Amino acid sequence: MTRLTRRQLPALVAAGMAAPALASAQAYPSRPITIIVPFAAGGPTDTVARLLGEAMGRDLGQSVVVENVGGAGGTLGAQRTAQARPDGYTLLVHHIGMSTIPTLYRRLAYDPINGFETVGMITEVPMTIVAKRNIAANNLAELVALVRRERDKINLANAGVGAASHLCGLLFQQAMNVPLTTVPYRGTGPAMNDLVAGTVDLMCDQTTNTTEHIRAGTIKAFAVTTNNRVSSLPDLPTAAEAGMPGFEVSVWHGLYAPRGTNPELVTRLSRALQVALRDPGLIRRFADLGTEPVPQEKATPAAHKAFWTADIARWRPVIQAAGQFAD
């Protein structure tokens, strides 16, 4: 019988401890996975997460369900994920808010940057300037003139400080040089219901939430905030075409896991994400809603991390200059 030497011990212990992690990584996933959406159901982030979850579930061999944790501009859902067990069964779909929140919020109960592992980017969604359908304007120039004339009567819906609709709304007010009363919601899903009902006046929201209402004529649209028109709304001019050059914003989305999630699980999830983004059904539905998957090389943990880090640095001086902090 051979006696173990002291030097052999740590390797064996490590192997012993690694064995269950390796076994669990190989058996992963063995039960449904939850994607936290930090906004209300029925909105643009919810739409992206549900389509993605369905396609990823097919590759992972487990169902991927969405849980909506809306409120506080998308920070409550992010906090829930950052504080979840890092076992690969709780994920987060979030957007450009992950770049603005670290500067906008100074007193969060979680680390808005180091609380997460990046899994990969998903899509980049154009935004649209929309209004209730009976607003007394038929193009962007008329809308801006109306807002300037009736600034005390017109309000602007958004999904809270740090949301994409908040950020785009800020840029729109700056472009018009008119501060407006804002009406916050837990997401632009419920805000859209009030826009259709005519109880709020304006909103800047993602094509994934506005396209079908614009086509149906239940809301009015004035411009898309990208360089080029979107194929799903060919008649809608860009903001530049409509007389507001330089007003460009689109909403990138990414998939995250809690900090400390086993790198092998993150790699497995990133692989499932890449497969999902090649799924013909997902691609068709994204196109119908005015967007498309990111290129495969962006759907990786490293590329996502690099993009996110640069984007935080891009928005920090803008927010600090505006002095618009959430707390």
Ligand code: MLT
């Ligand atoms: C939502 O899903 O409600 C939106 O993404 C909110 C926003 O950021 O405007």
